[in-house]
Amino acid sequence: MKLGALALLACLLLSAPPAFAAATESARSQTSMASRQNTVTADNDVKYVDDVPGQRIPVMLEYSADCNVVFKDLALFRPIGFAPPKIVTGQLTGIYGLPLKGRAANTGDVTFDLKFDSLDRRPCGEQTGMARLNLVLGVDQDCDLSTGDRDGMDRSITIRVQIWVTTGSGEEKN
Numbered sequence: 001m002k003l004g005a006l007a008l009l010a011c012l013l014l015s016a017p018p019a020f021a022a023a024t025e026s027a028r029s030q031t032s033m034a035s036r037q038n039t040v041t042a043d044n045d046v047k048y049v050d051d052v053p054g055q056r057i058p059v060m061l062e063y064s065a066d067c068n069v070v071f072k073d074l075a076l077f078r079p080i081g082f083a084p085p086k087i088v089t090g091q092l093t094g095i096y097g098l099p100l101k102g103r104a105a106n107t108g109d110v111t112f113d114l115k116f117d118s119l120d121r122r123p124c125g126e127q128t129g130m131a132r133l134n135l136v137l138g139v140d141q142d143c144d145l146s147t148g149d150r151d152g153m154d155r156s157i158t159i160r161v162q163i164w165v166t167t168g169s170g171e172e173k174n
Helices: 001-017
Strands: 024-035 038-049 056-077 088-097 105-118 127-139 155-166
Touching: 024 155, 038 127, 056 088, 056 155, 088 127, 105 127
Parallel strands: 038 155
Antiparallel strands: 024 038, 038 056, 056 105, 056 127, 088 105, 127 155
């Protein structure tokens, strides 16, 4: 019985997030999407460790393109913005994207705050969750600012973004 209690205590200590710590980014990947002559590359998969449910995570996603783009929108994917559904909940606030309308450029970023109010409990007490977002950019698909809308954008593209969090450290446990 003493050995079982020690194993449980070790499990709790290894999986508990540091008190008052901010989530730390542990991995990031990108995707590319072509729209005629313009190829857009954007961050689309970001992972954070040591998250504490209820604390805000400041996030920045960067993107670049062969031709011009403008930021249009960032929103939770509908119908399921957080996963697993009905277990993981949260909020997306403070969205600010560049370049703004009227200032087309071939690089930009969007910053926002993400907060996970509840996460999915895993064995050994670790909690995890995912936010699914749609990043919408206006794209100059023919690389000619004289065509398209006032910014020269010919169409919009949507890039699916996933933000993963865990209350664990991300280190492998034996």
